[in-house]
Amino acid sequence: MAAMAKAFHFPMxxxxxxxxxNGFWSLAWQRxxxxxxxxxxxxIVAAFFVVVFLSALGVIASGWNEEVAIPDAPPDLWGxxxxxxxxxxxxxxxxxxxxxxxxxxxxxxxxxxxxxxxxETLARLRGESDVLPESRVVxxxxETLxxxxxGDELLTTTIEKxxxxxxxxxxxxxxxxxxxxKGSQTSIIVGLTAALLATFLGTLLGALAGYYGHRTxxxxxxxxxxxxxxxxxxxxxxxxxxxxxxxxxxxILILGLTGWTGVFRLVRAEYIKHRGREYVRAAHAFGxxxxxxxxxxxxxxxxxxxxxNVSILAVGFIKAEVILSFLGFGVAVDEVSWGSMLNDxxxxxxxxxxxELLAAGGAMALLVTAFSLLTDAMRDALDPKIRVAS
Amino acid sequence: xxxxxxRRLLQMIPTMLxxxxxxxxxxxxxxxxxxxxxAGKNTSDAQIANIRHQLGVDRPAYVQxxxxxxxxxxxxxxxxxxxxxxxxxxxxxRLGPSMTVMLPMMVLGVLLAIALSLIVARFHRxxxxxxxxxxxxxxxxxxxLVYIIVFQYVFAYRLGWFPVQGWSDSLWTNLTTYAALPIxxxxxxxxxxxxxxxxxxVLDEIDQDYVRTARAKGLSETRILWVHVLRNAAIPIxxxxxxxxxxxxxxxxxIERFFSIPGIGxxxxxxxxxxxxxxxxxxxxYVALATMxxxxxxxxxxxAVDPRVELK
Numbered sequence: 196m197a198a199m200a201k202a203f204h205f206p207m208x209x210x211x212x213x214x215x216x217n218g219f220w221s222l223a224w225q226r227x228x229x230x231x232x233x234x235x236x237x238x239i240v241a242a243f244f245v246v247v248f249l250s251a252l253g254v255i256a257s258g259w260n261e262e263v264a265i266p267d268a269p270p271d272l273w274g275x276x277x278x279x280x281x282x283x284x285x286x287x288x289x290x291x292x293x294x295x296x297x298x299x300x301x302x303x304x305x306x307x308x309x310x311x312x313x314x315e316t317l318a319r320l321r322g323e324s325d326v327l328p329e330s331r332v333v334x335x336x337x338e339t340l341x342x343x344x345x346g347d348e349l350l351t352t353t354i355e356k357x358x359x360x361x362x363x364x365x366x367x368x369x370x371x372x373x374x375x376x377k378g379s380q381t382s383i384i385v386g387l388t389a390a391l392l393a394t395f396l397g398t399l400l401g402a403l404a405g406y407y408g409h410r411t412x413x414x415x416x417x418x419x420x421x422x423x424x425x426x427x428x429x430x431x432x433x434x435x436x437x438x439x440x441x442x443x444x445x446x447i448l449i450l451g452l453t454g455w456t457g458v459f460r461l462v463r464a465e466y467i468k469h470r471g472r473e474y475v476r477a478a479h480a481f482g483x484x485x486x487x488x489x490x491x492x493x494x495x496x497x498x499x500x501x502x503x504n505v506s507i508l509a510v511g512f513i514k515a516e517v518i519l520s521f522l523g524f525g526v527a528v529d530e531v532s533w534g535s536m537l538n539d540x541x542x543x544x545x546x547x548x549x550x551e552l553l554a555a556g557g558a559m560a561l562l563v564t565a566f567s568l569l570t571d572a573m574r575d576a577l578d579p580k581i582r583v584a585s
Numbered sequence: 586x587x588x589x590x591x592r593r594l595l596q597m598i599p600t601m602l603x604x605x606x607x608x609x610x611x612x613x614x615x616x617x618x619x620x621x622x623x624a625g626k627n628t629s630d631a632q633i634a635n636i637r638h639q640l641g642v643d644r645p646a647y648v649q650x651x652x653x654x655x656x657x658x659x660x661x662x663x664x665x666x667x668x669x670x671x672x673x674x675x676x677x678x679r680l681g682p683s684m685t686v687m688l689p690m691m692v693l694g695v696l697l698a699i700a701l702s703l704i705v706a707r708f709h710r711x712x713x714x715x716x717x718x719x720x721x722x723x724x725x726x727x728x729x730l731v732y733i734i735v736f737q738y739v740f741a742y743r744l745g746w747f748p749v750q751g752w753s754d755s756l757w758t759n760l761t762t763y764a765a766l767p768i769x770x771x772x773x774x775x776x777x778x779x780x781x782x783x784x785x786x787v788l789d790e791i792d793q794d795y796v797r798t799a800r801a802k803g804l805s806e807t808r809i810l811w812v813h814v815l816r817n818a819a820i821p822i823x824x825x826x827x828x829x830x831x832x833x834x835x836x837x838x839x840i841e842r843f844f845s846i847p848g849i850g851x852x853x854x855x856x857x858x859x860x861x862x863x864x865x866x867x868x869x870x871y872v873a874l875a876t877m878x879x880x881x882x883x884x885x886x887x888x889a890v891d892p893r894v895e896l897k
Contacts, residue, residue: 421603424873426832429853433869436857437611517728518839522854537730544738556731563726 223499226576233572239565247380256376259369259531264357267543268364270371270550363550365539374531375554381532382559385446386513392451393512394505397458402489404459405466415459422456431515435524442527446519450512458504465497499577506570510563517559533559590881597877604873605657609650612862613642623666653866662867667859672867675852682752683848686764686840687833690771695826697772698779703810705780706787717780724777733843736770750845767840782825786818793817820891827883831876 227233250256357364362372404415422430434449469475470493478488494501519525520534528535533555540552620636637643641652656662662672708714741749747766753759790796791814799809838850845851849868856864888894 417599417603420600421607424600424604424876425607425869426872426876428838429869429872432838432853432857433608433611433865436860436862436865437615439860514728517730521730522838522842524857533728534730537728537734541730541734544734545742552731552734556728560723560727560731564723567722567726 219499223576227572230572230575232568233576236565236569236572239561240569243379243383243562243565246376247383250376250380251384256373256380259373259377260529261370262356262368263370264360264364264368266364266366266368267546267548268357268360268368270363271359271361362554363548365551366543366548371551371554374536374551375533375558378531378533378536378555379558379562381443381526381530382513382516382534383562385443385450385516385526385532386509389447389450389454389512389516390505390508392447393454393508394458394501396451397455397504398462398494398501400455401459401462402466402494405463406470406485406489406493408467408470412463415463419456419459422453427453428515431519432524435519441523441525443530446516446525449519450515454508454512458501458508461500461504462497465500466493469493469496503570503574503577506566506573510566510570513559513563513566590885593881593884597881600877601874604870605650605653608866608869609646609653612866613646613649656867657870662863665856665861665864667856667861672863675864676849676867676871679847679849679852680834682759682846683841683850684833685756685759686767686771686846686848687837689760689764690768690775690837691826691829691833693768694772694775694779695822698776698783699815699822701776701780702783702787703815705784706791706810706814707806709788709791718784721777721781725781729774729839732774733770733839736766736773737843740766740769750843752846763844763846767837767844767846770840771837783818783822786821787814789821790814790817820887823886823890824883827879827886830879830882831872834872834875 246255356368360370360372362370362375365371365374400415400418404412404419425433430453431449434453435445438445438449475488475492478492483492516525516532517534517537520532521538522534523538525534526532536551536555540555543549544552620633620640620642623636623640634643641649660673664671665675668675705714705717708717737749741747748762751763753763787810795817796809796814799813800806804813834849838854840846841848841851842854852864853868855861856868
């Protein structure tokens with residue numbers, strides 16, 4: 196133990212001599228750099244953020260809603276994979292549908308796929324109408340059908356659709372890869388923004404409760420216990436039931452306003468610990484106003500707790516957003532997130548189309564794994580005590 | 586002890602009132618006028634006024650909160666807005682199916698995680714340990730939705746080992762056929778986080794002095810782990826399990842939804858979709874109450890498992 200403490204103490208004093216001022220953060224960075232898993236996860240998370248940034252700017256994936264390929268275009272991985280011929284796909288889908296005991300009701304509703312179930316009867320009636328002109332049947336839909344048919348020809352002649360895509364297409368023929376990128380944008384932005392909102396609320400309330408104590412603490416603790424008494428998912432669903440509007444902002448509000456309790460508890464405990472420390476009492480004696488002590492003196496000293504928590508919350512909120520959007524309580528119908536993709540993918544999988552599930556589920560698993568490992572590495576790097584103990 | 590329990594129960598009252606107030610604000614103000622939601626789209630002012638009177642929302646707020654409190658105490662929340670079934674009946678009939686799935690899932694899951702964490706603890710700081718931990722992190726990162734979708738597709742649609750969905754009136758049939766796959770999925774989803782947590786509990790104990798003493802006595806490693814370490818690691822495990830108990834009431838929303846199990850979780854989702862406020866309010870209030878009681882029970886059991894703990 197003593198040897199460890201010594202080993203730990205020595206480089207610290209050495210670095211402080213070189214790097215005055217931000218000793219804690221530069222030390223933490225040094226510890227972080229030694230953690231190979233942490234560095235790899237940081238690179239992966241950073242790559243996701245770059246993609247999200249470019250996609251938010253509209254540089255990439257702006258055309259996710261375009262039907263660039265045939266419906267359910269199989270994946271070819273840029274030619275590496277030989278896509279199965281469409282006919283075989285169709286029969287596999289039918290087999291799966293029969294297994295379910297249901298009609299293959301998920302036929303895409305593209306103009307080119309519109310079939311008239313009455314066509315045969317209509318033709319027969321028309322044929323008969325030649326024989327019996329006085330009992331001629333007037334079809335009210337004839338005009339519409341003709342225009343639909345015309346539109347069909349127009350579409351098939353003017354738009355060229357690809358037979359396969361690198362990661363496949365969904366049932367409207369949209370590119371799954373582009374969709375996944377756009378979905379990442381929604382899910383990650385929602386997760387991060389909600390995490391920042393929740394952390395802001397939790398830190399503010401926790402700081403006030405921990406620093407002032409007494410009545411303020413009692414009141415805020417009561418508020419905390421109320422939110423904590425309701426299981427988290429149930430609370431989210433109750434708020435979702437009340438907020439009728441669907442969309443990115445609503446999800447951020449739902450998650451941010453309900454998820455602050457964990458940060459509150461931690462920050463409050465930290466402030467209770469710090470309020471009796473000498474530097475705080477000294478500042479107080481100098482006549483520094485409470486507001487300044489709270490946010491300029493103590494906050495930097497607990498910022499590592501806050502930072503790790505933003506990361507933990509972001510992972511949790513990304514998962515929660517996916518579930519909310521899957522259930523239809525999340526993003527609006529004209530938006531795409533990993534959750535709404537999984538909803539599409541669920542229906543497609545039954546017909547044997549697995550690629551959208553793989554893309555959305557895989558992208559999410561990769562980001563969440565990297566983010567979790569990054570959080571662990573950050574916590575280890577920021578908390579020297581854990582390092583010495585283990 | 587009695588004084589402690591009494592004090593804790595008294596402390597619950599302000600929290601419970603807070604929950605009631607929170608729900609009241611949410612459902613009466615944030616959500617807009619409930620009368621409009623109940624009335625639907627085409628209504629006259631007279632109809633709205635009528636509904637407002639029936640619901641009591643035309644009365645002052647404190648009277649309405651009084652009505653809400655009375656509903657909670659008498660367990661009479663009136664009828665569901667969408668099915669007209671009494672809310673108390675809904676709660677009673679949906680509890681059974683939720684428990685049928687959740688209880689075995691919970692018991693098996695905890696036992697499995699305890700056993701595996703003790704086994705993994707033997708390989709502490711080895712490559713096996715690291716590999717298991719990485720596998721757990723990856724396993725936790727895959728969305729629960731993906732687990733359910735893939736398991737349902739592979740084991741029910743493709744292989745046909747289990748029914749795709751359904752429910753019967755017989756407990757035995759439910760347990761052996763309909764609940765089997767949901768329980769299996771729940772075990773797989775819950776194992777990774779539980780194992781990680783329980784492993785950390787076990788590792789907290791493994792460097793303690795009493796373990797070294799036991800080793801010095803020449804006890805077998807198996808006995809040390811499964812008797813000495815387990816008894817001490819049981820304290821945080823019990824606390825964790827107690828904290829997770831109220832979750833049983835709500836069930837697993839997603840699993841119940843996918844497998845059409847008529848439980849509380851599915852009922853909550855349906856109620857949210859249909860803006861069926863009385864059902865959501867009733868379920869939230871009772872689950873909050875159960876959560877607080879479970880926390881108290883956790884502290885009492887904590888004391889029972891570890892006599893050193895002082896109840897303050």
